[in-house]
Amino acid sequence: MAKLRKAKIFTKLDLRWGYNNVRIKEGDEWKTAFKTKYGSFEYLVMPFGLTNAAAAFQRFMNDLLHDLLDVTVVVYLDDILIFSKDPGEHSKHVQEVLQQLAKNQLFCKPSKCHFHVTTVDYLGIQISPQGFSMDEKKIEAVTSWPTPKTVKQVQAFLGFVNYLRRFIPDFSSIARPLHNLTQKDKPWKWGEPEDNSFQELKRRVTHRPVLAHSDPNKPYFLETDASGVAMGAILSQRSEDGRLHPIAYMSKSFNDAERNYDTHDKELLAVIRALEEWQIFLESTPQPITMFTNHCNLEYWRKS
Structure with missing residues (x-):
């Protein structure tokens, strides 16, 4: 993300079919065999669920866009973010990526692509020339979250807001009463400290703080x-x-x-x-x- 400093315009691409774009090495198909009532089958392409699927696909994408990585492109699995410091060059940068994808018979899902925008949601974070902020959908999910009634519901809430902790000052101190509720052998008691913690986390999220891009040339x-x-x-x-x-x-x-x-x-x-x-x-x-x-x-x- 540090490479996005000074970027002014973005394009986000989402690949169609994800892991299925990678062909399994010839002779290794038997390793993916599974049995059903209709018979036994083997995958010819990489399915979801394999232990090394994510790492293999990330390596595939890194090799594919090697010359553009961290220059005009950031890629995480099938999510590709193209960025430009000069808006006038952005069309060229997008074309370079699309040509490389077409050359390797990879196709994008139009409904999930966004071209030539100044603000983009990428990996649950909103990115703009000003910096990073929370995804609006995540803010809405937190603010509409009902008061937990069980330990599992507390754990679900903490798991969700934990992804946003980078935007919340003093997160650990604020969330301490809720974390205490999840300890083993601790009886359930939702009192004022727990409710204050829950409401304060929701309030902090609604402030929509923006984190600035870092500049290695500044103190x-x-x-x-x-x-x-x-x-x-x-x-x-x-x-x-x-x-x-x-x-x-x-x-x-x-x-x-x-x-x-x-x-x-x-x-x-x-x-x-x-x-x-x-x-x-x-x-x-x-x-x-x-x-x-x-x-x-x-x-x-x-x-x-």
């Missing part, structure tokens, strides 16, 4: 904080308007041992976890990294 600003049970962090960069804009959020719950740490160690652990989480951004930056924390004693951690 990074990292803000961390820790509570008794969890830590949170924000990675930001300063944009042209002079304000800090979030690139990513993260939050993690402390395990039983970490909850026994003193305040200083929890705050330091939050810094370490954040640096590990965003190592891909921070490790190679030539710019200084500015840290923000509300625990002043961390300034002297090397001397202690």
